[in-house]
Amino acid sequence: MRSADYVxxxxxxxxxxxxxxxxxxxxxxxxxxxxxxxDLARVPNATPQxxxxxxxxxxxxxxxxxxxxxxxxxxxxxxxxxSYVNQxxxxxxxxxxxxxxxxxxxxxxVAAIIIGVFFGIVSAWRRDSAxxxxxxxxxxxxxxxxxxxxxLVLLILFAGTLPSSGMEYALAGVFGSVGFWSRLQDIGIxxxxxxxxxxxxxxxxxxxxxxxxxxxTLGEDYVLTxxxxxxxxxxxxxxxxxxxxxxxxxxxxxxSLGWIMGGAIIIEFIFTWPGIGWAMxxxxxxxxxxxxxxxxxxxxxxxVGCNFIADLAYFKLDPRVSE
Amino acid sequence: MSMLLQEAAVGPLPEVSRRPLRTVLRxxxxxxxxxxxxLFFIVIALAAPVLMPYSPTVQSCxxxxxxxxxxxxxxxxxxxxxxxxxxxxxxxxxxxGFAATLVSMVIGGGVGILSGYFGRWVDIVLMRIxxxxxxxxxxxxxxxxxxxxxxxxxxxxxxxxxxxxxPTARIIRAQVMTVKERVYxxxxxxxxxxxxxxxxxxxxxxxAPLLVANTVLTVAVAIYLETTLAFLGLEDPSSVTWGTILQxxxxxxxxxxxxxxxxxxxxxxxxxxxMGCFLLGRAIEDALNPRLRVGHxxxxxxxxxxxxxxxxxxI
Numbered sequence: 170m171r172s173a174d175y176v177x178x179x180x181x182x183x184x185x186x187x188x189x190x191x192x193x194x195x196x197x198x199x200x201x202x203x204x205x206x207x208d209l210a211r212v213p214n215a216t217p218q219x220x221x222x223x224x225x226x227x228x229x230x231x232x233x234x235x236x237x238x239x240x241x242x243x244x245x246x247x248x249x250x251x252s253y254v255n256q257x258x259x260x261x262x263x264x265x266x267x268x269x270x271x272x273x274x275x276x277x278x279v280a281a282i283i284i285g286v287f288f289g290i291v292s293a294w295r296r297d298s299a300x301x302x303x304x305x306x307x308x309x310x311x312x313x314x315x316x317x318x319x320x321l322v323l324l325i326l327f328a329g330t331l332p333s334s335g336m337e338y339a340l341a342g343v344f345g346s347v348g349f350w351s352r353l354q355d356i357g358i359x360x361x362x363x364x365x366x367x368x369x370x371x372x373x374x375x376x377x378x379x380x381x382x383x384x385x386t387l388g389e390d391y392v393l394t395x396x397x398x399x400x401x402x403x404x405x406x407x408x409x410x411x412x413x414x415x416x417x418x419x420x421x422x423x424x425s426l427g428w429i430m431g432g433a434i435i436i437e438f439i440f441t442w443p444g445i446g447w448a449m450x451x452x453x454x455x456x457x458x459x460x461x462x463x464x465x466x467x468x469x470x471x472x473v474g475c476n477f478i479a480d481l482a483y484f485k486l487d488p489r490v491s492e
Numbered sequence: 493m494s495m496l497l498q499e500a501a502v503g504p505l506p507e508v509s510r511r512p513l514r515t516v517l518r519x520x521x522x523x524x525x526x527x528x529x530x531l532f533f534i535v536i537a538l539a540a541p542v543l544m545p546y547s548p549t550v551q552s553c554x555x556x557x558x559x560x561x562x563x564x565x566x567x568x569x570x571x572x573x574x575x576x577x578x579x580x581x582x583x584x585x586x587x588x589g590f591a592a593t594l595v596s597m598v599i600g601g602g603v604g605i606l607s608g609y610f611g612r613w614v615d616i617v618l619m620r621i622x623x624x625x626x627x628x629x630x631x632x633x634x635x636x637x638x639x640x641x642x643x644x645x646x647x648x649x650x651x652x653x654x655x656x657x658x659p660t661a662r663i664i665r666a667q668v669m670t671v672k673e674r675v676y677x678x679x680x681x682x683x684x685x686x687x688x689x690x691x692x693x694x695x696x697x698x699x700a701p702l703l704v705a706n707t708v709l710t711v712a713v714a715i716y717l718e719t720t721l722a723f724l725g726l727e728d729p730s731s732v733t734w735g736t737i738l739q740x741x742x743x744x745x746x747x748x749x750x751x752x753x754x755x756x757x758x759x760x761x762x763x764x765x766x767m768g769c770f771l772l773g774r775a776i777e778d779a780l781n782p783r784l785r786v787g788h789x790x791x792x793x794x795x796x797x798x799x800x801x802x803x804x805x806x807i
Contacts, residue, residue, distance in 0.1 A: 182623065189624045197640055313767035315716055317723045317738055318759030324747050325755070424626070431631025435720060439742070449632065450724060453639045461636060468632045476627050 175484055183477040190469040194462055195240050249466070250459035254451075259463040263445060267467060270444030273360055274433050277367030278422070285372045286418060289379020293387060293414075294406055304376065312373030316432045320366045320439040327362060363440045370432055371425075378421050379414065386414040416487055423479030426472045523775025526708075529768025533761075537582040546573035548580045548732055556751045566753035568737070569744040577732055578758055584733040585762070588649055589715035595653025596660060596714070597707050603657065604664025605691060605699070609672055618661070625658035634717060638726040645728060648721055652714045660706045664699055671698045705776035712769035719762050734762050 243250075249259040288308065292301045311319075386392065387410055395405045434446030441447065445464055452460035536543065545563075546552040551571035552563075559566040565574035607618040634651050641647045671677065677694055685693075715734075721727055722735020729736065741747075741754035 185620075186624050186627055190628065194636075197636060309767055309770060310763070313712075313763040313770060315719055315723075315759070315762055315766075317720065317742070318755065318762065321738070321742060321747060321755045322752075322759070325750065325752050328747070328750070427627060427629035428631075430629040431720070434631055434635070435723065438724060449635060453635060454725065456639075461639065465629075465632050465636050468629045469627075472629050473627050 172484065176481065179477055179480045179484075183473050186473045187470055190466060190473070191241065191244060192237075194466055195237055198458060198462055244466075249463035252460050253457045254455050254460070259459050263448060263460070263463050263467050266443060266445040266448045266464075267471070269442065270433060270437070270446065273363050273436075273442060273444065274367065274429060276360065277364040278371060278429055280364070280368040281371035282375055282418065282422065284368070285375020286379050286415070288372075288376045290383055290406060290411065290414075292376065292380040293383030294402065296384065301380075305380065308373040308376035308380075310373070311369055312377065314370060316366055316370045316435045317439060319369055320362075320436055323362055323366055324439065363436045363442055366436050366439075367429070367432055371429065374425070375418065375421065378417055382417040383410060383414040386410040389413075416483070419479055419483050419486065423476045423483075426475050430468050430472060520775035520778060522771045526768045526771030526773070526775065529764055530708075530711075530772065533582055533586060533765050533768070536579055537586045540579040540583055544576040544579050546576045548572060548576045556749050556754070558751075559753050565757040566751070568740060568751075568754050574737070574754060574757060577737055578734065578761055581732045581734045581737050581758070582761065582765075584645060584731055585715055585718055585735065586765075588645060588652070588718040588733070589711045589765075591649045592652035592656065592714040592718070593707055593710045595649065596656035596710055597703065599653070600657030600660030600706075601664055601699075601703055603661040605668050605695060607661065608665035608668030609687070609691060609695060611669075615665075619665070622658045622661045625655070626662070630655045630717065631720060634721055635724065635726065638721055643726050643728050645731065648718060648727055651721075652717045655717070656710050656713055660703070660710065663706060664703060667699045667702055668695055671695050701776060701780060705773045705780065708769050708773035708776070712766040712773070715762065715765060715769075734758055738762075 247260055249263070251257065252259050252262065285308075288304045292304045292308075295301050383406075387406075389410075392405060392410055395409045400409075430446075433444065434449060436442065437444045437446035438450045445467060449461055449464040449468075451457070452464060549572070552573050553567040553571050555567070555569055555571050557563060557567040557571070563573050563575065565578065568574055568577065603618050603622065607615045607622075634655060637651045637654075638647060641651075672695065677690060680690055680694060718727075718733065719735035719738065722733050723739045723742070725739060727733065727735060737758045738755060741751070741758075747755075
């Protein structure tokens with residue numbers, strides 16, 4: 170019964186967090202004086218008619234509380250408002266953008282986890298050896314590089330050899346990429362630089378956490394027992410320590426999802442990747458508030474959802490959690 | 493680039509010596525390097541007006557002139573000396589980094605201590621808010637807030653400060669909860685000391701090293717966020733910071749011009765400072781974590797060879 174309790178608790182927390190995100194979203198945009206929506210003077214090229222239409226559209230003459238409930242009600246029905254720029258509903262556009270973001274972010278993150286875990290294990294195993302020093306120094310360096318710097322450096326290094334933009338054409342299948350395979354290849358080539366940038370900015374942190382987690386695990390009594398039994402180092406690390414040392418990685422991935430999405434925004438901005446980060450940046454530069462608001466909400470929900478999944482995974486992996 | 497400190501990783505605090513920082517630096521050389529890097533950039537930032545070889549606003553060489561003996565880091569799209577710009581840019585980047593960290597340490601430390609010390613409903617309310625901030629994508633949130641409020645240095649400081657206190661609050665709370673239960677705290681309480689006195693005299697000194705480690709790591713995150721917000725054009729475009737230098741390079745086609753010197757020195761300055769903060773913060777954190785000192789793997793490597801079939805002189 171304990172597990173049902175735990176799942177319900179985490180689910181309640183996830184839903185509550187999403188509710189908080191929605192509320193903060195509302196307050197940021199509507200209630201704070203001089204904020205985006207109430208200050209219609211900041212809408213670009215607004216004619217009096219448009220202003221009036223927007224006032225009616227957003228129900229700005231109603232009470233704030235009434236507005237808030239209208240906002241909630243509309244959200245429940247999947248209505249995130251209409252983009253100022255192209256007058257189309259925000260939600261389907263953002264969903265489409267999210268479809269472009271997910272593969273890039275997933276590939277980059279998974280690659281970073283694999284590389285990070287591998288070097289973390291090697292570092293902890295050969296503690297204080299040359300391998301450890303090189304790997305740890307590299308990890309610290311890459312951890313310190315901001316994604317925009319790394320992205321720009323990769324852009325310069327691979328200018329001409331790998332495409333730095335134009336993903337939207339690859340996705341649409343323009344410019345001669347006919348057929349499924351050639352399109353897939355086209356998309357793949359476009360994904361190399363963004364995914365590599367993301368992977369490199371993330372792997373350092375995974376390496377460092379994996380290393381210290383592994384070091385802590387190697388200090389446990391059962392590791393000493395295993396060694397006393399005469400097991401080889403390799404066997405101790407892989408069969409005994411690894412599983413326990415991996416637990417913090419699960420937490421780390423869940424905890425840094427928000428940061429990963431942040432990195433994705435910058436990377437999409439640099440490589441003109443038609444994902445949700447790019448959409449948000451465009452929304453910022455064009456003062457398209459419904460789009461920005463919707464993008465933030467979708468990202469928040471995505472991160473909260475992934476955190477919920479990570480919580481469940483952690484529960485499955487570590488029975489001590491339920492206590 | 494999230495906070496590397498983990499609640500679980502910090503065990504019970506070892507004895508705090510009279511000069512904790514000195515002890516840490518003696519045992520962890522990387523911490524000393526980190527401190528050196530941070531001090532280096534602080535000195536450069538403070539002395540920038542004297543050290544700058546050229547004006548950061550007036551053209552002093554050709555557009556996108558490559559690095560030369562006269563202009564070590566080359567020139568940007570306006571023919572402005574990049575070395576001068578980077579020296580000056582460090583001022584605002586550091587200011588924002590430290591100021592935002594101060595904001596987040598005051599909020600985070602305060603929330604953590606209150607939450608851990610008083611427990612019950614205070615804890616529940618404060619921790620729900622903290623949990624919320626922990627899962628919200630920081631950059632997306634910063635984007636929204638910076639955009640709604642408009643670009644300015646003060647706004648960026650507030651945004652980063654508000655975004656960064658949550659991990660600190662969590663870590664400090666966990667530590668306060670264990671300190672609170674120690675015998676000596678209970679003893680002072682029995683002697684009639686007030687909550688304020690217990691917190692100020694007995695709890696705060698115990699969590700201080702952790703708070704310092706956290707502060708240093710937060711500076712790194714704050715500077716990272718500052719450069720990122722500036723890169724996305726959410727900072728006052730007229731101010732020169734490490735973030736806006738990168739942004740200008742990207743905006744004004746430095747990449748297609750092949751002008752790597754507009755990107756690399758500036759990016760390395762940002763990375764070095766972040767690295768310095770990280771090294772120092774991690775050294776303090778490692779010093780606080782006794783679990784990292786023991787390892788049970790065999791350090792010697794040897795192999796058993798079967799001697800069968802190798803002949804009489806195999807040994």
